[in-house]
Amino acid sequence: MSGFESFVSALRHRVADTPTRSAVRFSAGAAEEDVTYAALDRAVRAAAHALGDRVTPGDRVLVSCGPGTGFLRAFLACLYVGAVPVPVPVPGGFGRQEARTTAIAGDTGARLVLTDEASAGAVRRWLDGERDALPELTVATVESAQEAGDADAWHEWPVGPEALCFLQYTSGSTSEPKGVMVPHGALVHNLRLMRDCHGWHGGMTWCSWLPAYHDMGLIAMMLAPLYLGGTAVLMSSTDFLKRPVSWLRLIERHRAEISCAPNFAYDLCARRLTEEQTAGLDLSSWRYACNGAEPVDAATLTRFAERFAGAGFSARSLLPGYGLAEATLYVSGTRADRPPVVLRADPSALAGGEVAEAEPGSTAQELVSSGIVRGLDVRVVDPGTRAELSEGRVGEIWIRGGSVALGYWNRAEETRRTFGAATADGDTGFLRTGDLGALRAGELYVTGRIKEMIIVHGRNLYPHDIERELRDLAPAFADLPAAVFAVRPGGAHAPEEIVAVQEVRGRGLSGEELAALARTARAGLARRLGVRVGGVALVKAGRIRRTTSGKIQRTLMRGLFEGGELQPLHEELAPELATAFRSGGRTRETPSTSSTPSTPTTPSTRSTPSAEPAAPAGGRSAYELAGSVGGGVGAGAGIRMRSVGSWKCGSGIPGTGARSSPSGAARNSTAPRSSPPRSAGSWTPWACRAGSRPPGTAVNCAAVRSCCS
Numbered sequence: 166m167s168g169f170e171s172f173v174s175a176l177r178h179r180v181a182d183t184p185t186r187s188a189v190r191f192s193a194g195a196a197e198e199d200v201t202y203a204a205l206d207r208a209v210r211a212a213a214h215a216l217g218d219r220v221t222p223g224d225r226v227l228v229s230c231g232p233g234t235g236f237l238r239a240f241l242a243c244l245y246v247g248a249v250p251v252p253v254p255v256p257g258g259f260g261r262q263e264a265r266t267t268a269i270a271g272d273t274g275a276r277l278v279l280t281d282e283a284s285a286g287a288v289r290r291w292l293d294g295e296r297d298a299l300p301e302l303t304v305a306t307v308e309s310a311q312e313a314g315d316a317d318a319w320h321e322w323p324v325g326p327e328a329l330c331f332l333q334y335t336s337g338s339t340s341e342p343k344g345v346m347v348p349h350g351a352l353v354h355n356l357r358l359m360r361d362c363h364g365w366h367g368g369m370t371w372c373s374w375l376p377a378y379h380d381m382g383l384i385a386m387m388l389a390p391l392y393l394g395g396t397a398v399l400m401s402s403t404d405f406l407k408r409p410v411s412w413l414r415l416i417e418r419h420r421a422e423i424s425c426a427p428n429f430a431y432d433l434c435a436r437r438l439t440e441e442q443t444a445g446l447d448l449s450s451w452r453y454a455c456n457g458a459e460p461v462d463a464a465t466l467t468r469f470a471e472r473f474a475g476a477g478f479s480a481r482s483l484l485p486g487y488g489l490a491e492a493t494l495y496v497s498g499t500r501a502d503r504p505p506v507v508l509r510a511d512p513s514a515l516a517g518g519e520v521a522e523a524e525p526g527s528t529a530q531e532l533v534s535s536g537i538v539r540g541l542d543v544r545v546v547d548p549g550t551r552a553e554l555s556e557g558r559v560g561e562i563w564i565r566g567g568s569v570a571l572g573y574w575n576r577a578e579e580t581r582r583t584f585g586a587a588t589a590d591g592d593t594g595f596l597r598t599g600d601l602g603a604l605r606a607g608e609l610y611v612t613g614r615i616k617e618m619i620i621v622h623g624r625n626l627y628p629h630d631i632e633r634e635l636r637d638l639a640p641a642f643a644d645l646p647a648a649v650f651a652v653r654p655g656g657a658h659a660p661e662e663i664v665a666v667q668e669v670r671g672r673g674l675s676g677e678e679l680a681a682l683a684r685t686a687r688a689g690l691a692r693r694l695g696v697r698v699g700g701v702a703l704v705k706a707g708r709i710r711r712t713t714s715g716k717i718q719r720t721l722m723r724g725l726f727e728g729g730e731l732q733p734l735h736e737e738l739a740p741e742l743a744t745a746f747r748s749g750g751r752t753r754e755t756p757s758t759s760s761t762p763s764t765p766t767t768p769s770t771r772s773t774p775s776a777e778p779a780a781p782a783g784g785r786s787a788y789e790l791a792g793s794v795g796g797g798v799g800a801g802a803g804i805r806m807r808s809v810g811s812w813k814c815g816s817g818i819p820g821t822g823a824r825s826s827p828s829g830a831a832r833n834s835t836a837p838r839s840s841p842p843r844s845a846g847s848w849t850p851w852a853c854r855a856g857s858r859p860p861g862t863a864v865n866c867a868a869v870r871s872c873c874s
Contacts, residue, residue, distance in 0.1 A: 168324045169353060170324070170349065170353070171320075171324040171325070171326065171327055171328065171330075171349035171350075171353065172244065172330060172352050172353060172356075172388065173245060173321065173324060173349075174321075174324070175323070175353065175392050176206075176241070176391055177206070177465035177810075179202055179367075179391065179392075180202045180203060180206040180646075182394065183202055183367070183394055183668065184201065184202050184203035184206075185201050185202070185203065185208065185548045186201060186202055186394070186704060187199050187200070187201055187202075187236055187396045188201060188202040188204075188205045188390075188391060188396065188397070189198055189205065189234050189387075189390075189391075189396070189397045189398075189399065190396065190397070190398045190419070191232070191233050191234050191398075191399045191400070192398065192399070192400045192415055193232070193233075193401065193404070194402070194404075195390060198233070198234055199293060200234055200240075201330050202374065205238070205241075206235075207316045207356065208238050208243060208316075209238055209241040209242050209245050209316035210314070210316035210317075210319040211310070211311045211312075211315060211316040211319070212238060212239070212242035212245075212307050212310035212311045213241075213242045213243075213245035213246040213314065213319050214246075214314035214315050214316065214318050214319040215309075215310040215311070215313040215314030216242055216243070216246045216248065216279075216305075216310055217246050217319075218315070219249045219277055219303075219305065220243075220246060220277060221247075221248075222246070222247030222248065222322055223247065223248070223249065223329070224248045224249065224275075224276065224277070225248070225249045225251050225273040225274060225275040225300075225332065226243050226248045226249065226250055226251065226255050226270070226275055226277045226278070226279050227251050227266075227270055227273070227277070227278040227279065228240050228243065228250045228251060228252050228253070228278075228279050228280075228377075228775055229252075229253050229254065229255050229256070229257050229266075229274050229278055229279075229280045229284060229288055230255065230279075230280055230281045230284055230307070230377065231281060231283050231284040232399075232401035232402070232403070232404075233281060233283070233399075234399075235280075235281030235282075235283075235284075235308075236252075236281075236377040236387075236468070236827070237377075237391075237397075238307045238311070239279040239280070239281070239307040240252070240331070240377070240383075242279070242307060242310065243279065243331075244330065244331075244835065245321070245322070245735065246322060247324065249320035249329050249330070249331055249332060250279075250331045250332075251269065251273050251331065251332045251334070251344070252333070252334075252377055252378035252383060253266045253269055253270075253334075253378055253810075254266065254376070254378050254539050255280070255284045255287050255288065256287050256288060256290070256291030256338060257290070257827075259424070261710070262612075263291055263874075265342060267291075267292070267295050267298055267299065269301050269342065269344070270295075270302055271298060271299065271333050272344060272574065272575060273332060273344065273574065275302060276302060276303065277303055277304075277305060277564040278292070278302060278303070278304045278868060279305055279306075279307055279310070280304060280305075280306055280307070281306055281307055281308065282306050282308050285304060286308050288304055289304055289787065292304060295316045296387075300756070306367070307395050313508065318609065319371075323718060324349055325349070325350075326348060326349055326350025326353070327348050327349075327350060327571075328348060328865050329347070329349075329571065330347050330348055330349045330351075330352050331342040331347055331349055332346060332347070332351075332574055333345045333347055333380050333490045333570075334381075335491075340714075343573040343574070343576055343579065344573060344574030344575070345490045345570045345572075345574075346570055346571040346572050346573070346574055347490075347493055347570045347571070348570070348571050350567065351493045351567060351568050351569060351570055352388070352493055353392070353569075353749065354540075354566070354567035354568045355384070355492070355493035355494055355495050355568040356384070356389055356392045356491070357391070357540070358495050358539065358540045358541070358568060359385065359494075359495050359498070359515065360389075360545065361539060361540065362495075362498045362500065362536075362539055363423075363453055363498065363500065363501060364500075364501070364600060365389065365393055365395070365453070366395075367392070367393050367394025367395055367630070368394065369390070369395045369396075369422045369423060370390075370393060370395060370396045370398060370419050370420060370421040370422055370423070370777065371386050371389065371390045371395060371396065371397045371398065371421060371424065372398045372399075372400075372412075372415050372416045372419060372420075372423070372424040372584050373386035373387070373397065373398070373399055373400070373424060373425065374401065374402045374405035374412050374426070374430075375399045375402065375403070375408055375425070375458075376401075376402050379424055379458070379806065380490050380494050381457060381458050383493060384493065384494040384495075385425050385455065385495070386423075386424075386425055386594040387399075387400075387804065390423075391565060395423075396419075398414055398415060398419045398421060399801050400412070401741050405430070408432050408434050408743075409430070409437060409438060409445065409685070410434070410442045410525050412424075412426075412430070412434070413438075413443070413446060413448060413473075413476075414436060414446070416448060416450070416451050417446060417448060417831045418449050419440060419452075420450040421433075421450060421451060422450055422451065422452045422453055422602055423451075423452070423453040423455070423510075423524065424451060424453070424454060424455075425454075425455035425456075425457065425458075426454075426455075426456065426457040426458075426506045427454075427458040427715070428456055428459050428461045428462055428465055429459065430482075431454075431456060431465050431466075431469045432462065432465045432468070432473070434469065434473075435465065435468040435469040435472040435473075436468070438472075440677050442725065443473075443476065446473070446476040447476060447477055448473055448476040448477050448478040449458070449476075449477030449478070451478060451482055452477075452479075452501055453484060453501055454482045454483050454484060455484045455485075455486060455498070455558070456483060456484065456485050456486070457485065457486050457487070458715075459715065459716065460629055461485045462533075463507045463531040463532075463533050464531075464578045466480070466485075466505055466507070466533065468595070469483065471839045480505075481501060481502070481503060481504050482501060483499075483504070483505050484498055484500075484501060484505070484536070485498075485499050485500060485505050485534065485535055485536065486498035486500040486531050486532070486535055486536055487535035487536070487611050489598060490568065490582070491570050491571070491584075491596055491598070492541070492564055492566075492568045492569055492570070492596065492598075493568045493569075493570060494568075495568070496535075496538065496541060496543070496564060496568075496609075497535045497536045497537060497538045497539075497543070497609045498535070498536040498537075499535075499536035499537075499829075500536070500537075501536070504536065505533060505597065506533070506534035506536075506604070506608055507531050507532065507533055507534070508520070508522060508531070508532045508534065508608075508610070509522060509529035509530075509531060510522065510523070510529060510530045510531070510532045511527075511529065512528065512529065512530045513531075515530055515559075515612070515625070516624045516625055516626075517625075518558060518559040518560075518625060519557050519558055519559060519603070520532065520557050520558075520559065520603040520605050520610050520612070521557060524639055527532060532610050532612075534608040534609065534610055535602075535607065535608070536608065537607050537608060537609070538609055540566065540568075541564055541565065541566035541568060542564070542565040542566055543562060543563070543564050543565075543566075543604070544560065544562075544563045544565075544588065544592075544595065545559070545560040545561070545562060545563075545602060545603055545604055546562075546563050546588060546595075547560050547561070547563050548561040548597075548615060549559055550589055551586070551587065551588050551589045552589040552590075552664055553588055553589075553590075554603075556603075556604055556605055556606075557603055557604075557605045558603060559599065559601055559602065559603045559612055559625075560601065560602075561597060561600070561615060561856070562598045562600045562601070562602045562609075562611065563586060563588075563595040563596065563597055563598065563599060564595065564596045564598060565594050565595045569584065569596050572584055572817075578596065580596075583596065583597055584596050584597075589664070591674055596787050599614055599615050599616060600613070600614060600799050601613045601614065601615055601618065601796040613625075613627040613628075613629070614626065614627075616720070617650070617719055618650075619650075619663060620661060621660075621661060621663070621696065621697070626663070627660070628648070628649040628695060628719055629649075630689060630694075631647075631649040631665065631694065631696065631698075632646070632647040632648070632649050632665075632717070633665070633688070633689070634690060634693055635647045635649075635665060635667055635686060636692060638685055638686055638690075639682055639685050639686070639689075640690040641669045641670050641671050641682055642667055642668075642669060642682075643672075644669060644810060645667070645668035645669065645706055646668055646709045646711075646717060647665055647667040647668065647709070647717075648665075648666045648709050648710075648717050648718075648719050648722040649663065649664070649665045649719070650663075650664055650719045650720070650722060650723040650726075651663055651667075651723075652664055652699075652700075652723060652726070652727060652742070652746070654699075654742050654744070654745035654746065654775075655741065655745070660793075661699045662697075662699035662702075662741070662742060663696060663697065663699055663700075663741070664698070664699060664700040664702070664723070664726055664738065665686060665690070665698055665700070665701050665702070665730065666701075666702045666708075666709065666726065666733075667686060667701065667702070667703055667704070668703075668704055668705065668706045668707070668708060669682060669703045669704070669705070669706070669708055669734065670706055674734070676735065678764070679703055679734055679735035680735060680737065682703060682735075683701040683703060683735055683736075683737035684737065686698070686701045687701055687737065698776075699738065699739040699742050700736065700737065700738040700739060700740070701737045701740045702726065702731050702733040702735070702736045703733055703734045703735045704732070704733050704734060705734060706730060708731070708732070709722065709867060710722055710725075712728075716873055726746070727746055729746065729747065732874060792837075816863075
């Protein structure tokens with residue numbers, strides 16, 4: 166397969182080689198649709214022939230289909246006619262999601278939405294409301310295209326490796342979504358990396374509930390099996406969230422070897438499934454349980470392996486990895502011939518920007534490795550000086566190689582800043598990921614994001630670490646997300662203050678009860694982590710903004726806080742924050758300080774503490790604790806999989822004490838150094854993170870539903 170320059174030519178080879186093999190199956194309870202390679206190809210050729218009357222090669226086409234095989238047929242029909250598919254969710258969910266789809270449609274200049282019959286009504290209703298913004302956009306169904314087209318009249322469009330294959334819009338967790346331009350050559354290169362790392366091959370079966378517009382769902386779970394000649398078994402993400410055991414039962418029924426999912430899915434199954442639900446379950450076929458798309462928790466890996474050992478599942482099958490859309494998807498991964506590498510890291514060293522092993526018997530922070538890099542050139546670089554860092558030092562992850570995308574659609578300046586970066590010694594052609602991490606003993610550890618790192622008295626703190634601790638502080642917080650970010654109440658050059666926005670459950674809580682919860686949060690974080698939290702805002706469940714792939718939009722949440730638009734149930738702010746952000750009528754509402762229960766007429770309460778909770782002596786003991794769900798504290802509490810936006814770097818990583826390495830010891834050079842500079846692309850992480858979690862925390866399906874809606 167190494168000779169194919171495009172995904173279409175590779176798929177057509179599979180069709181000719183194994184026409185009667187099942188290409189894709191969709192399971193909806195007892196009903197199941199089974200489509201062979203030959204049948205899929207014929208349907209796609211017919212649809213592509215009809216589309217030729219409506220689009221020309223290079224045109225962008227929104228692909229918005231519900232659960233089923235329709236998405237694959239629509240996506241592939243675009244490729245067969247030379248158009249550029251743009252995966253988007255079906256409208257009709259959250260208003261913010263529809264606004265995002267409208268923005269994507271405008272950005273791409275698409276004139277056609279290709280959907281399926283079941284979703285056509287929702288798509289047309291959305292478009293009817295957006296006629297002023299999108300006057301030229303029309304709707305077609307893949308079923309009608311198949312009926313109108315002639316499969317035998319279709320002719321393959323010649324495509325080279327640099328031709329644009331599809332646009333993958335990034336999640337926008339720290340910035341506005343941007344369309345990553347993935348060429349055919351980068352897609353094929355990335356699929357080969359996955360094949361070579363894991364040993365995947367034709368004849369294997371993949372099983373997935375991930376939505377098709379999610380890059381891991383699309384590339385790892387749909388396109389990879391087609392490229393390799395395997396079978397993709399799909400189910401609805403809604404069905405998984407309603408009944409998580411259905412995912413495991415589908416793996417069992419089809420004897421699937423491969424299934425990828427975010428950390429929360431593994432945690433949900435390990436914590437919530439009863440013995441009755443899993444009675445007789447056989448997971449012995451599942452050899453590749455890839456864990457990515459959000460932070461990976463070391464405790465979750467242990468918990469899942471122990472919970473399903475009796476079902477024949479092996480801990481060696483758990484495979485954390487790292488990647489991003491700007492690198493198509495995959496950057497590094499864990500091989501299936503060994504268990505995941507979990508490092509007991511020294512918390513003090515992590516706070517200073519170094520991944521170092523803790524002394525035996527001492528308190529440690531557990532870090533999950535993202536595996537070993539193969540086929541790409543990965544460096545760890547000081548983002549300010551651009552000097553390569555020595556092994557174990559935390560810096561920005563830079564990547565070069567054949568999987569790097571072409572750039573951001575219609576964003577030449579951001580493409581220039583993000584791709585084609587040069588190190589201090591003049592090595593060019595690198596993608597700047599915006600992710601922080603370190604290389605140690607050949608393993609890649611991803612520790613956070615440059616944009617989100619908080620510097621407090623020389624300590625590097627990561628929002629996901631603090632968010633993880635929050636969930637264990639009160640039953641009202643358990644399972645619900647938080648957003649932690651830094652603000653500067655004294656101006657651009659003033660010290661940073663930490664603000665935590667936490668969703669809270671429990672209707673009818675009084676103002677006194679809410680105030681007590683806020684004090685619990687501030688005191689608990691001071692006690693456990695030794696951090697001063699300047700502000701706590703408690704909001705209703707569902708108020709934390711997320712991307713379409715479920716990641717917390719901390720930058721957006723910070724803007725809502727600073728603008729007084731959070732609509733909190735209760736705020737507790739240090740005096741300097743109250744003065745900076747809540748004086749002069751800056752809040753949308755005027756909260757009461759009474760203890761009246763929160764109702765629509767008394768939306769929130771606010772208090773300004775006169776004294777801060779005392780931190781532990783030395784400010785270290787609590788910090789050394791491992792994190793809970795969502796993040797412990799310190800550089801390196803784990804790894805995040807996210808889409809990367811643009812950023813501006815200052816003079817390095819404050820507080821890390823980073824030093825350059827003349828020998829470039831933190832370099833992985835499995836790709837040739839002489840690789841020519843590539844045009845920029847953008848990355849969406851498929852990665853992992855670590856941290857341990859105290860027992861008793863769990864995952865709330867509602868909190869992650871935006872990942873799959």
